[in-house]
Amino acid sequence: MKQKPAYTTKEYNYSTKSGNLNAEAVGVVKGEKHFPVFEGKLVFKPLTKSKPFSGPLFAYAEVFWSWLIDTYFMPAPRYQLAFCRGYERVEEKYYDYGTIVPLIYKDGEHLLNLLEFFRKYSDPKVHIDDYVNYCQMFYDYTDILEAEYFKKNREIAEELALQILVSILKGDQNYHKYCVCLWQE
Structure with a gap:
C-alpha cells in the first residue's frame, strides 16, 4: 500500500x-x-x-x-x-x-476543461453551451462520452469516465469543473 x-x-x-x-x-x-x-x-x-x-x-x-x-x-x-x-x-x-x-502537465500540453474542449473542437452530439454550470448537480455525460473524439481515443474516454466517477464518489460539489483533458498540439 x-x-x-x-x-x-x-x-x-x-x-x-x-x-x-x-x-x-x-x-x-x-x-x-x-x-x-x-x-x-x-x-x-x-x-x-x-x-x-x-x-x-x-x-x-x-x-x-x-x-x-x-x-x-x-x-x-x-x-x-x-x-x-x-x-x-x-x-x-x-x-x-x-x-x-x-504541476500536472508538461511543456507543450494544455489543460482544457470540457467546456473549453468542445468549444474548440465541436461535436454534433455535444451541445456544450446548453450545459448549465450548477454546483451540487450531477450531469448526464452520455453525449460527451459518445463524442467522436472520445470514441476514437478510448483510453482518454476511460480516464474521463474515471474522473467523473471519482468526483461523484467524493461528493465534489464542483466536479463539473474538474473533468479535464490533456491536449497536445
Missing part, C-alpha cells in the same frame, strides 16, 4: 516564486486566478475568502482525497498542506494557506 497522506506543512514565501500559473474561467462567470509556482514546478493552491466556510479543513480534504485517488483509483498528483507567506497581501481574496501540488 502507498504511504499514508502526510499532513505536515510546507512553507514558502511569495517573493521566492519562480512564476505564476495563470488560469482563466471561460464559462458564464469570467475570472482570472494567478497561482504562484515554486521550484520543482510546485503550484500553491490557496483557499479563497469568497467561499463560505472556507477553512483549513478544505486543505486537509484535498490532501486526503489526493492520497485516496492516487492509492486506489488512478495516478494522481499528491497535495500537501502549505503556507505561502505574503500571498494574501498581493491577492487579497485568498488566504496565505492552502495546498501545494505538482
Whole structure:
C-alpha cells in the first residue's frame, strides 16, 4: 500500500516564486486566478475568502482525497498542506494557506476543461453551451462520452469516465469543473 497522506506543512514565501500559473474561467462567470509556482514546478493552491466556510479543513480534504485517488483509483498528483507567506497581501481574496501540488502537465500540453474542449473542437452530439454550470448537480455525460473524439481515443474516454466517477464518489460539489483533458498540439 502507498504511504499514508502526510499532513505536515510546507512553507514558502511569495517573493521566492519562480512564476505564476495563470488560469482563466471561460464559462458564464469570467475570472482570472494567478497561482504562484515554486521550484520543482510546485503550484500553491490557496483557499479563497469568497467561499463560505472556507477553512483549513478544505486543505486537509484535498490532501486526503489526493492520497485516496492516487492509492486506489488512478495516478494522481499528491497535495500537501502549505503556507505561502505574503500571498494574501498581493491577492487579497485568498488566504496565505492552502495546498501545494505538482504541476500536472508538461511543456507543450494544455489543460482544457470540457467546456473549453468542445468549444474548440465541436461535436454534433455535444451541445456544450446548453450545459448549465450548477454546483451540487450531477450531469448526464452520455453525449460527451459518445463524442467522436472520445470514441476514437478510448483510453482518454476511460480516464474521463474515471474522473467523473471519482468526483461523484467524493461528493465534489464542483466536479463539473474538474473533468479535464490533456491536449497536445
